[in-house]
Amino acid sequence: MLRAVRLIPLLFSAAVLGGCAVDAHINYVPDFMKQPVPSQPVNLPPDVGEILKGNVAAVFAQGASPTAISYSSPVPGKFGGWDTCVQGDVVGVTGKPLGVQLFLVNIDRDRIGRRERVGDDHWCATQVFKSL
Template sequence: MRRIVVHFALVAGAALTLAGCGFADIRSPVPELMRAKAPEPPALGAPPDVKMLLRQKLDSVFTAASQPTQVRVSEPRPNLRGPGWTACVKAEVVSVTGKPLGTQTYRIEFADGAIADRQKVEPEDTCSTESYEPV
């Protein structure tokens, strides 16, 4: 009986040891040959026609009440924060009371050929170094 228990314990220990021999996560601190391969990034499609999208959907970036004028846009760039493309948009806008607010700049993101998101420009954005063209 004791012999069966010892054999069972050895088989269970060997099974647990071998169970840990699978491939590790790509960020695991094991030699690279034991890591799983990193997934391929999705293929980046053709850049969107930013000017046409802004002409069609300017209200998705600036509210109609802000009466945007002198709208300018930068060239689309691959989005470093996720899939898709990004561009910067500038326009002269007014407040709800009609007072000029000056130039407002937004970073817009594109997904599936449409404007997916807009964010007010932050200091770490590269919008200040971009060159702009009128829409």
């Protein structure tokens, strides 16, 4: 009886490990029994112009009254989504012009997420901009 008790876990382990393959692409199931690989949706870049038209306040501070807003073509973001550069001529709280402000904006699922003000030494400064 003791021998059977020791033999059951050994047989169970052998059955579990026997189903594993050394290479992930090698298996012993016929093709007709395999599930089809799901097709990956094509991740198209967002329409930045349309997103910005409805959400300018999400990029620039409230009361900044941005004018001459322009944006660059989106590039795949480092942490997901798409990164684009947005610039606009803004005024301060006192009404004095502050000049052109440049922002790095992350767009994920057609929504503006993270935004970060960047300087002239950032890669955004070398981008080609399109007017809004």
